[in-house]
Amino acid sequence: MSKENNHISSYKDHLLVLALLITLTVITVAITSIELNAFNTAAAMLIASCKAAIVLLYFMHLRFDQKIFLIMAFLVIALLVVVIGITFIDYLYR
Amino acid sequence: MENNHLPNYLEYRGKRTGLLGWLTTTDHKRIGLLYFYSMMTFFLTGAVLGILMRLELIAPGRQLVDAQTYNAFFTLHGLAMIFLFVIPGVGAVFGNFMLPIMLGAKDVAFPKVNLLSWYLYVLGAIIVLTSQFMGDGPPDTGWTFYAPYSLKTQTNVVAAVFGAFVLGFSSILTGLNFITTMHRMRAPGMGWKRMPMFAWTLYATGWIQLLATPIVGITLLMLAAERLLGIGFFDPAIGGDPILFQHLFWTYSHPAVYIMILPAMGVISEIIPTFSRKPLFGYTALIVSSMAIAFVGYFVWGHHMFTSGMSEGARWVFSFLSFIVAIPSAIKVFNWTATLYKGAINLQTPFWWAMAFIFVFMIGGFSGLVVGSLATDIHVHDTYFVVAHFHYIVFGGTGFAFFAAMHYWWPKIYGRMYNTKIANIGLLIFFTGFNMLYFPMFILGLMGMPRRYYDYLPQFQDGNVISTIGSWIMISGLIIIITNLIRAKKQTGKIVDNPWNGPTLEWSIQSPPTLENFEELPVVTHGPYEFK
Amino acid sequence: MNSNNQNMETAIHTHSDMHRDDTASKLGMWLFIFTEILLFGGLFIVYSVYRYMNPVAFHLAHEELSITMGLINTIILLISSATVAMSITAIQKGDKRLSLYMVGATILLALVFLINKYFEWGSKFEHGMYPGSDLMDMLSNGDMLFFSLYFFMTGLHGVHIIVGMVLLAVSWFKIKKDAVRSDKYALLENSGLYWHLVDLIWIFLFPLFYLIH
Numbered sequence: 001m002s003k004e005n006n007h008i009s010s011y012k013d014h015l016l017v018l019a020l021l022i023t024l025t026v027i028t029v030a031i032t033s034i035e036l037n038a039f040n041t042a043a044a045m046l047i048a049s050c051k052a053a054i055v056l057l058y059f060m061h062l063r064f065d066q067k068i069f070l071i072m073a074f075l076v077i078a079l080l081v082v083v084i085g086i087t088f089i090d091y092l093y094r
Numbered sequence: 095m096e097n098n099h100l101p102n103y104l105e106y107r108g109k110r111t112g113l114l115g116w117l118t119t120t121d122h123k124r125i126g127l128l129y130f131y132s133m134m135t136f137f138l139t140g141a142v143l144g145i146l147m148r149l150e151l152i153a154p155g156r157q158l159v160d161a162q163t164y165n166a167f168f169t170l171h172g173l174a175m176i177f178l179f180v181i182p183g184v185g186a187v188f189g190n191f192m193l194p195i196m197l198g199a200k201d202v203a204f205p206k207v208n209l210l211s212w213y214l215y216v217l218g219a220i221i222v223l224t225s226q227f228m229g230d231g232p233p234d235t236g237w238t239f240y241a242p243y244s245l246k247t248q249t250n251v252v253a254a255v256f257g258a259f260v261l262g263f264s265s266i267l268t269g270l271n272f273i274t275t276m277h278r279m280r281a282p283g284m285g286w287k288r289m290p291m292f293a294w295t296l297y298a299t300g301w302i303q304l305l306a307t308p309i310v311g312i313t314l315l316m317l318a319a320e321r322l323l324g325i326g327f328f329d330p331a332i333g334g335d336p337i338l339f340q341h342l343f344w345t346y347s348h349p350a351v352y353i354m355i356l357p358a359m360g361v362i363s364e365i366i367p368t369f370s371r372k373p374l375f376g377y378t379a380l381i382v383s384s385m386a387i388a389f390v391g392y393f394v395w396g397h398h399m400f401t402s403g404m405s406e407g408a409r410w411v412f413s414f415l416s417f418i419v420a421i422p423s424a425i426k427v428f429n430w431t432a433t434l435y436k437g438a439i440n441l442q443t444p445f446w447w448a449m450a451f452i453f454v455f456m457i458g459g460f461s462g463l464v465v466g467s468l469a470t471d472i473h474v475h476d477t478y479f480v481v482a483h484f485h486y487i488v489f490g491g492t493g494f495a496f497f498a499a500m501h502y503w504w505p506k507i508y509g510r511m512y513n514t515k516i517a518n519i520g521l522l523i524f525f526t527g528f529n530m531l532y533f534p535m536f537i538l539g540l541m542g543m544p545r546r547y548y549d550y551l552p553q554f555q556d557g558n559v560i561s562t563i564g565s566w567i568m569i570s571g572l573i574i575i576i577t578n579l580i581r582a583k584k585q586t587g588k589i590v591d592n593p594w595n596g597p598t599l600e601w602s603i604q605s606p607p608t609l610e611n612f613e614e615l616p617v618v619t620h621g622p623y624e625f626k
Numbered sequence: 627m628n629s630n631n632q633n634m635e636t637a638i639h640t641h642s643d644m645h646r647d648d649t650a651s652k653l654g655m656w657l658f659i660f661t662e663i664l665l666f667g668g669l670f671i672v673y674s675v676y677r678y679m680n681p682v683a684f685h686l687a688h689e690e691l692s693i694t695m696g697l698i699n700t701i702i703l704l705i706s707s708a709t710v711a712m713s714i715t716a717i718q719k720g721d722k723r724l725s726l727y728m729v730g731a732t733i734l735l736a737l738v739f740l741i742n743k744y745f746e747w748g749s750k751f752e753h754g755m756y757p758g759s760d761l762m763d764m765l766s767n768g769d770m771l772f773f774s775l776y777f778f779m780t781g782l783h784g785v786h787i788i789v790g791m792v793l794l795a796v797s798w799f800k801i802k803k804d805a806v807r808s809d810k811y812a813l814l815e816n817s818g819l820y821w822h823l824v825d826l827i828w829i830f831l832f833p834l835f836y837l838i839h
Binding site: 010011015017018021022028029032035036040041044045047048051052055056058059065066069072073077083084087088091 | 649652653656660663664667670671674675678679693697700701704705707708710711712715718719818819822825826829830832833837838839
């Protein structure tokens with residue numbers, strides 16, 4: 001394994017990532033408590049996606065692993081987004 | 095072979111022998127055969143139910159059974175054939191057996207998980223089958239479990255749904271295993287572009303299994319929760335949307351059609367070069383088309399729902415996408431026929447099966463355009479036209495390819511040759527019966543006979559009689575084919591290693607293979623279809 | 627036949643430990659995670675469709691949920707994700723003791739999450755709001771869908787928490803017995819991946835259920 005994956009994240013990096021994630025969480029709560037109409041949901045989802053990306057890239061190590069894992073994960077998430085989009089073609093035009 | 099020191103996988107005795115040796119095996123070849131035997135059992139069960147349904151439909155009114163029993167028959171026929179035979183089908187049996195050998199590997203990546211998949215398959219099958227006999231009577235929803243009827247019917251839906259869920263899990267694990275095997279276990283020199291086409295189709299299939307199955311899994315769980323826990327998702331009475339159930343159901347179940355057909359196409363792509371003595375025409379195009387089918391096939395589910403009340407915009411988008419997915423399928427047929435061109439064709443039984451496959455698959459494919467196009471589908475939706483179409487694709491496609499694979503790899507699996515003359519006669523009878531059974535359904539459907547009904551108007555009787563007689567012919571062909579193969583297995587006739595001069599790696603080792611397949615890992619130096 | 631048996635015995639030995647492929651196990655885990663993403667993906671489709679159809683009801687229904695509770699649980703899961711990631715760093719550096727502590731901390735945090743969830747669900751149940759209750763049956767359409775989705779999605783997420791805890795507990799014992807160590811830590815790494823997935827899902831569940839505006 002060490003041949004193919006020799007990157008070891010430091011403890012400090014993990015803590016920094018954690019701090020970033022908690023900050024983003026607090027920001028979401030703050031944003032959704034003020035009135036921005038439709039933008040609230042958009043902002044909440046955008047921040048959630050950022051958090052998810054951070055977890056995937058750093059905690060789940062996609063940034064440092066073989067590229068194939070990153071490509072696969074990206075395509076799978078893109079697939080889910082497209083499926084949701086296609087489903088909504090029905091509901092938006094009802 | 096006389097210079098063969100190691101026992102083959104059938105003779106091999108490990109710690110446990112006899113039946114236990116099979117039930118605890120992690121050998122991909124034995125697991126493939128475990129799937130094969132259990133699957134044939136379910137296939138024959140489904141076939142008997144089909145025959146009984148045809149017999150009931152020979153004339154209007156009651157012949158054999160009452161309407162509720164008939165509903166149970168077609169639900170069980172659908173469940174057994176779809177979930178227990180064609181979905182795992184070619185991949186679980188021949189994929190398990192051949193894939194590692196074709197890659198030059200000794201086994202799949204996770205042999206224990208592979209055995210677990212089989213156990214889950216059997217468990218799921220048992221649950222599905224017992225749902226017929228336990229509780230409040232056999233499910234009468236059809237294999238689609240459409241809400242809201244599946245929420246209201248008093249029959250044993252939850253058990254059947256749970257069985258389907260377990261089967262889905264088994265399918266996911268098989269896909270996971272195959273993909274990992276192809277990524278990690280290829281022999282030295284076996285680059286991606288040197289993998290046989292069958293392996294490539296299993297790769298595409300594996301991704302569909304992984305990414306589509308969970309959607310139906312969660313949908314069925316929601317259905318079960320709605321029935322058991324008193325929460326609501328799909329019941330219109332509490333604001334739920336039954337069409338959403340259909341969306342989710344077909345988000346899996348349409349790609350499932352490609353889970354069935356892609357490995358079947360892979361089998362045909364193996365047989366045609368072997369018997370034309372020519373490399374597969376357009377190897378790269380076939381890889382691309384397999385991946386394209388898997389990918390685009392994910393976005394066309396809505397064409398099952400043209401009359402459900404889905405919005406106008408969605409309907410034309412789905413119709414358009416469905417036409418797009420016809421292109422890669424057509425590329426495949428074109429490449430197979432182009433492979434034949436100027437080939438040194440060897441007219442053996444597997445080749446005839448492949449030709450029969452192309453014939454019926456073309457009819458199925460073209461009728462697919464009729465149901466995929468919005469305007470005509472409104473007319474033929476839920477008629478026998480659809481029944482004919484999907485039997486031509488699912489049975490004519492996957493079923494024929496399954497039999498083609500059996501005839502192609504039988505000498506590999508058992509090291510014994512069958513009687514090719516009887517096999518050809520059996521195929522001819524089977525093929526005649528098949529077309530007689532299903533072709534009249536196209537006409538009945540165009541005349542307006544609705545599917546799934548127990549009874550019909552007198553003007554539909556002629557077609558139904560022809561169809562029922564066809565079912566008798568087809569079953570006779572089936573009996574001939576199967577007895578011929580079983581006899582070959584029992585005979586101690588001449589052992590053949592490579593009767594067809596097959597080019598791919600599985601033919602380079604002895605038949606039946608040894609436990610390890612390769613005593614030494616092969617080093618691959620050329621593509622899959624090089625003939626000397 | 628006897629000599630054959632002998633032959634095969636040795637063959638099967640080389641067969642089983644011939645090569646350990648940690649990348650293969652990791653790939654297997656990732657593929658499994660993809661299926662989990664799609665499993666919850668199906669629920670997110672249902673959620674978004676029903677929210678689109680019942681915007682007002684979903685907004686009003688979410689006010690029944692406590693943002694504080696959700697926020698606390700979110701932070702607990704984020705911390706547990708960090709601790710499990712640190713346990714992997716520790717094992718890679720050969721620090722067995724710290725790795726054990728970190729896996730232990732993760733399991734503990736998971737337990738706290740579940741206890742919180744228990745109280746959160748419990749307060750709903752006390753108010754007569756649980757699947758199949760009379761109150762739930764009387765809900766208006768949108769509310770009914772919201773709470774059905776709430777119970778089902780957080781419930782399924784809870785099941786995943788428990789599975790993750792089991793995986794982590796197994797890893798803990800393996801580290802203890804040195805079966806997981808600095809040159810062989812695929813099990814811990816894969817359990818960690820699974821645990822991050824649980825966190826990943828919650829990252830979306832939290833704003834979708836607690837923070838609707």
